[in-house]
Amino acid sequence: MSTVKPRKQMEQIAMYAPGKPVEELQRELGITHVIKMASNENPYGSSPLAQQAVQNEIKNTHYYPEITAPVLAEKLAAHLNIDKNRLIFGNGSDEIIRLLTRTYIEENDEVIMASVTFPRYKTNVIIDGGVPVEVEMKEGTHDLQAMRAAITDKTKMIFVCNPNNPTGTIVGAKELLEFIESVPAHIVVVVDEAYYEYVHTDDYLETLDYMEQYPNLISLRTFSKIYGLASLRVGYGIMHPDIAGELLKNKDPFNVNRFAQVAALASLDDEEFMNNTKTWNDAGRRYLEDECQKRELPSFPSHTNFIMVDTKRPAEKVYNELLKRGVIIRPGHMMGYPTMIRVTIGTEDENHLFIKALDEVLQLQEVTERG
Template sequence: MKPKQTIIHLPVYQPGKPIDEVKRELGLTEVIKLASNENPFGSSPHVKAAIEAEIANISLYPDGGAVQLTEAVAASLGVETNQLIFGAGSDEVILMLARAFLVPGDESVMASHTFPQYKHNCEIEGAVSIEVPLKDGTHDLDAMAAAITDRTKIVWICNPNNPTGTMNTDAEIKAFLAKVPAHTIVVLDEAYCEYNTTGEFPDSIELIGQYKNVISLRTFSKIYGLASLRIGYGIGHPDVIRSINQVREPFNTTRFAQAAALAAINDQDFIASCREANTAGLNYLEEQFKQLGLHSFPAHGNFIMVDVVRPAADVFNGLLRRGLIVRGGHMLGFPTSLRVTIGSSEQNAKFIAALTEVLAEVPVLV
């Protein structure tokens, strides 16, 4: 049996190494994972109670329309309920966007180094991925606008960008949107938006009110700490959301995920505390990198990409032997860099101590 031709060349997504696997392989008792941009502080304490309450309903299908959660998120954001769609993580909303709007021969514009699921899902649908090089680690919006043609159906902007952590400002996004034709959907993937503290982050809700072709993606996997439950959502014009809903699988989010997300979004004090701790951790790592003579991209999420001036694989493995899992840039198109999740203060300090040791062992590339 032969699969369809559009998927034969596609790589299988490689997540960060699991903690238990590293313990088993290296005989370690303590392992710190700073590879998958998870929240080191977990989730709101109200989440556990919400999940426990749902156990009594384990034999029942979930609400296919996620009505209660939709109402809560809509109220939180100040949008209408028909402007929201939920998925098994924002990953599934990306899949649904590609399925709903792309046909073979269409074009889709994205950055050269960004979240790989954009290209992955576009190519499954037979669309052509137009990859525009980053500029200083950031989306080059002028070049991306110039790459749009009559065949361009979707433009993907990951903001803050994964893996570099860089951000396009409100002014930059507005200038870009003014150049985009109405037939082209612009996806603002804002998985890390809740971490932003600059005051210059785009107001995507305002933009959605102005542009029918703009959709924002959000997730409960990052600052809300619900990564294992797989729930995210898209915000857009009702007509666009209706089209995406037409390809959504029934019951695509679970009762547990919906209940947990509802509890999580109603605890904004927890979110504020996570944002504050993340900012402190980010500032600490940036200062430590400077002291080590290393350059890092300006970071606006809960991770940072640093150039270690050495083969990333060697530094990655050196850290791994010390019980620190990070994301090696050799897997992301940055052969001398690491992407590191911001951890707790204790985890960050242990990472810097281990990194200092590894840098002393691995020679600098000439």
């Protein structure tokens, strides 16, 4: 046993538990056909333009990448119609979260977040010595009124995941804007918009329109989801240039690799791929919601590429039985929802296979419960 002691904050931290990899399940159960509907990856892959860009970049493998991804910054800024000095890129938007807490959170600073949301907020706050203040949700949605009431003189930062992971819900545009307006200017408001491209309502706040008015407002986005570049790890933050400058002091020099930069750059040219993904995802979401409704299995209203469904049975058991049938999902018992499962919206075939497997699992459990 090692006698080297970690920082006291590490006592509260557990290793992040990702969705089970396909290869791991294949090895464990000796099955070949596995569908992964656990990690909110794009089931349609990534843009062919991005794939070709990565192939072309192989010849430059021996070179370090440019530190601030200036070519990508220029193009993305034009795409979003913002000043490029507002952008900072990370090894996934996870890194931007870490940079924010490392830069702004001091010992005992409080950071407000929802009780069921992306876990890396809480983890990074604890590691950097801060105190996470978790506010109970209301029907799977952020309770912004309660979050506003939780602000104290120790509050330094607030995270709002919109759409929220793992529930898929959003807060309305007017409600979110009123919340941002009500937060004191010295408190950083981080709106994590990793899934914003999937939103299918007009009642959604375009935070970029308010960056100038609220210098404490930050938006996080990523190329991992709708663009399908999850393995390359490239996320970005949009914020006041002064905040971006502070984060750059903390950033590892070569954090976004060459392949990630060129793939993200090329992805911006393939609007057809993104539009097709959204169209297919919308159809898949409606199918899964309808099928669950037929089975009287309620779900949260989703604005993402996943849905969270109440199976009315222990989520861990449902998860394990689905694994035996080659279907990987995320059980809700680890997220505070003991009977719910989170399911990534797959291709048409994957969605049908999931429903078929779910029916088998639910029928099996009914038989078991009857004895």
